[in-house]
Amino acid sequence: LNENQLIAWLSSRRGVSGIGDDCYVMPGSSEDLVFTTDMLVEGVHFRRSLTPSEVGHRALARGLSDIAAMLAEPRFCLLSIAVAPWCSDAWIRRFYDGLLKLAHQSNCPLSGGDLSHASEFVADISVVGAVPRGKAALRSGAKPGDFIYVSSPLGGNAASGYRRKPRPRLDLVKKLRGQVTACMDITDGLSLDLHRLCLASGVGADLDLIPVAPRAELHHALTGGEDYELLFTSWKSLHYHRIGRIVKAEPGTLRYQGRSLQATGYDHFKGRVRPGPSD
Ligand SMILES: [Mg+2]
Numbered sequence: 117l118n119e120n121q122l123i124a125w126l127s128s129r130r131g132v133s134g135i136g137d138d139c140y141v142m143p144g145s146s147e148d149l150v151f152t153t154d155m156l157v158e159g160v161h162f163r164r165s166l167t168p169s170e171v172g173h174r175a176l177a178r179g180l181s182d183i184a185a186m187l188a189e190p191r192f193c194l195l196s197i198a199v200a201p202w203c204s205d206a207w208i209r210r211f212y213d214g215l216l217k218l219a220h221q222s223n224c225p226l227s228g229g230d231l232s233h234a235s236e237f238v239a240d241i242s243v244v245g246a247v248p249r250g251k252a253a254l255r256s257g258a259k260p261g262d263f264i265y266v267s268s269p270l271g272g273n274a275a276s277g278y279r280r281k282p283r284p285r286l287d288l289v290k291k292l293r294g295q296v297t298a299c300m301d302i303t304d305g306l307s308l309d310l311h312r313l314c315l316a317s318g319v320g321a322d323l324d325l326i327p328v329a330p331r332a333e334l335h336h337a338l339t340g341g342e343d344y345e346l347l348f349t350s351w352k353s354l355h356y357h358r359i360g361r362i363v364k365a366e367p368g369t370l371r372y373q374g375r376s377l378q379a380t381g382y383d384h385f386k387g388r389v390r391p392g393p394s395d
Pocket residue numbers: 138181182185300301302303
């Protein structure tokens with residue numbers, strides 16, 4: 117069972133509705149609310165070599181990136197943590213310092229949560245955002261002929277060992293609203309995430325030029341993950357990095373410079389394909 121298969125299986129069950137995008141969209145009268153939840157597990161999503169404030173920053177950054185992927189603005193977050201035996205009081209305070217600094221900068225106050233303990237440190241965050249009614253960007257809207265864009269050169273985070281504090285692209289939310297047919301954030305590597313977008317839209321993708329971050333290589337950009345950049349499609353010519361076009365093809369099929377491209381990246385159910393944050 118891999119992640120895509122588990123999500124497909126869940127989608128077919130009674131009692132499940134609206135899963136498979138970066139956030140769940142709850143329609144409202146003037147604006148729609150979007151909801152996302154994300155788990156950060158010691159040894160899986162971070163190692164103790166990260167500073168506590170970096171861990172706190174990451175715990176929220178992941179959820180904010182999903183809010184940005186919907187072209188929504190964050191409203192508030194809820195955080196549950198399980199502290200491990202090794203967590204000192206100072207570590208826990210500095211974890212919250214890192215998280216609350218980003219919460220403040222992002223207008224996303226911490227508004228509740230739960231406290232528990234476990235053998236490893238776990239942080240589970242829910243972020244709620246809002247978007248004008250009907251304007252949330254989904255993964256499923258890409259059409260053959262659309263251009264494919266990324267918000268920045270990719271692979272820098274994978275190449276540098278995942279040390280820096282990722283910046284969710286909330287700055288692009290208003291700029292891209294109404295301009296895109298589909299959007300998602302890139303967290304598991306361009307190839308796997310683009311494959312998911314194409315599956316959701318029932319299309320394929322032909323890539324020609326992939327912008328690679330300084331000091332990174334193409335494989336970092338394709339499969340490294342943890343970019344927290346946006347991947348989006350549009351019928352328009354936009355001033356972002358254009359990497360290819362959406363094509364009519366077997367859903368999820370990727371081609372790069374005329375050759376078939378495997379969708380590989382981080383999958384929790386299959387293990388890591390390329391070195392990543394826990395390596
Ligand atoms: Mg996402």
